[in-house]
Amino acid sequence: MESEVGPLQSVVLHRPGAELKRLTPRNNDQLLFDGIPWVDRAQEEHDAFAEVLRGRGVEVLLLRDLLAEALADARARAAAVHAGVDERRLGGDIADTLRSHLGSADDATLAGVLIAGMTFEELPAAEGASLVRRMHHPHDFAIEPLPNLLFTRDSSAWIADRVAIAALAMPARKRESALTDLIYAYHPRFRHASRAYGAHSAPVEGGDVLLLAPGVVAIGVGERTSPAGAESLARSMFADDLAHTVLAVPIEQQRASMHLDTVCTMVDTDKVVMYPAIRDSLRAYTLRATDDKLDVAGPSPFLEAAADAMGIDRLRVIDTGLDPVTAEREQWEDGNNTLAVSPGVVVAYERNAETNARLEEAGIEVLRISGSELGSGRGGPRCMSCPISRAALPR
Numbered sequence: 001m002e003s004e005v006g007p008l009q010s011v012v013l014h015r016p017g018a019e020l021k022r023l024t025p026r027n028n029d030q031l032l033f034d035g036i037p038w039v040d041r042a043q044e045e046h047d048a049f050a051e052v053l054r055g056r057g058v059e060v061l062l063l064r065d066l067l068a069e070a071l072a073d074a075r076a077r078a079a080a081v082h083a084g085v086d087e088r089r090l091g092g093d094i095a096d097t098l099r100s101h102l103g104s105a106d107d108a109t110l111a112g113v114l115i116a117g118m119t120f121e122e123l124p125a126a127e128g129a130s131l132v133r134r135m136h137h138p139h140d141f142a143i144e145p146l147p148n149l150l151f152t153r154d155s156s157a158w159i160a161d162r163v164a165i166a167a168l169a170m171p172a173r174k175r176e177s178a179l180t181d182l183i184y185a186y187h188p189r190f191r192h193a194s195r196a197y198g199a200h201s202a203p204v205e206g207g208d209v210l211l212l213a214p215g216v217v218a219i220g221v222g223e224r225t226s227p228a229g230a231e232s233l234a235r236s237m238f239a240d241d242l243a244h245t246v247l248a249v250p251i252e253q254q255r256a257s258m259h260l261d262t263v264c265t266m267v268d269t270d271k272v273v274m275y276p277a278i279r280d281s282l283r284a285y286t287l288r289a290t291d292d293k294l295d296v297a298g299p300s301p302f303l304e305a306a307a308d309a310m311g312i313d314r315l316r317v318i319d320t321g322l323d324p325v326t327a328e329r330e331q332w333e334d335g336n337n338t339l340a341v342s343p344g345v346v347v348a349y350e351r352n353a354e355t356n357a358r359l360e361e362a363g364i365e366v367l368r369i370s371g372s373e374l375g376s377g378r379g380g381p382r383c384m385s386c387p388i389s390r391a392a393l394p395r
């Protein structure tokens with residue numbers, strides 16, 4: 001997969017489930033949600049999203065199914081149980097009991113627990129006294145739930161024919177990459193996929209990785225992806241011949257712009273939709289490999305650096321011309337976080353009426369989905385999708 005906009009063929013989504021029912025007003029901040037979603041409605045919205053994609057001929061793979069299928073391999077099971085059971089938190093006795101309980105669960109049940117987590121009151125019964133059980137509240141998590149698995153974009157990213165497993169920055173999301181890692185290692189469909197980068201390297205999240213054109217990759221550096229993460233992903237892509245130019249793009253370290261794709265996504269081969277407030281200030285360092293050595297230039301204006309690397313005259317920005325308050329509201333609600341299904345055709349949240357209208361005026365087809373509940377996790381259609389294959393663009 002070498003672009004953001006080539007006709008989308010296959011994508012991994014995660015239909016949200018019981019893990020969202022774990023969210024309470026006491027834990028939602030730590031679990032990176034801005035509210036308490038109505039789960040049934042979130043599932044309906046997600047089903048509609050998947051249907052829009054299927055309607056455009058896209059193969060939709062669901063992460064829960066992939067995980068359960070991968071767990072048929074004993075090595076995947078062992079890795080999943082190892083990642084899920086934190087002995088430092090539970091103590092040796094509970095950890096042993098839990099490991100043997102999970103080890104005997106069927107694949108679908110184990111996948112469910114790994115995603116939805118487990119509270120202390122749900123732990124299997126055990127003989128003997130345990131201070132850990134006595135002192136924890138029954139609703140404390142023995143295994144943390146993964147409500148942000150919904151945002152499949154972030155825990156892995158395909159670059160050309162390779163998959164990069166992300167090293168996620170926030171504690172609430174770290175275990176996600178253990179699950180994607182084992183899916184790609186043990187699921188029959190993926191186990192021969194070559195890797196780019198490694199989950200144990202410096203933080204890089206898929207929402208920061210934009211495939212601007214074949215061989216040209218932009219990496220946002222901000223709240224999630226660190227400078228070291230961007231540099232090591234760049235080095236790994238150069239070494240594997242996956243990119244000739246990488247643009248490292250500083251973005252503000254704040255929740256509203258946690259990833260590059262919250263402020264900018266591609267809607268056509270030479271067009272982006274971008275939060276107007278950053279249009280003139282966004283800059284990029286240009287990284288290239290010269291004689292096997294890293295060459296870093298800039299920073300220079302992002303749009304110029306990108307057009308230069310892409311070999312085009314201009315990277316156009318859809319002129320949303322929104323007043324600053326509307327622009328800020330729609331950026332927060334992921335108006336700039338579109339998922340292209342082909343050049344000039346994108347999926348977007350319907351609520352961002354002004355941004356969508358401007359996209360249409362510019363000739364972009366907008367496939368609207370409802371995201372009133374899905375959006376409470378602060379992610380839009382691009383965040384909720386991990387494309388694994390797109391048709392090549394005509395050269």
Ligand SMILES: NC(=O)NCCC[C@H](N)C(=O)O
Nearest residue numbers: 032151207259377378379383
């Ligand atoms: N690419 C993205 O912007 N993904 C959205 C992730 C939202 C999630 N609640 C998070 O804070 O990580």
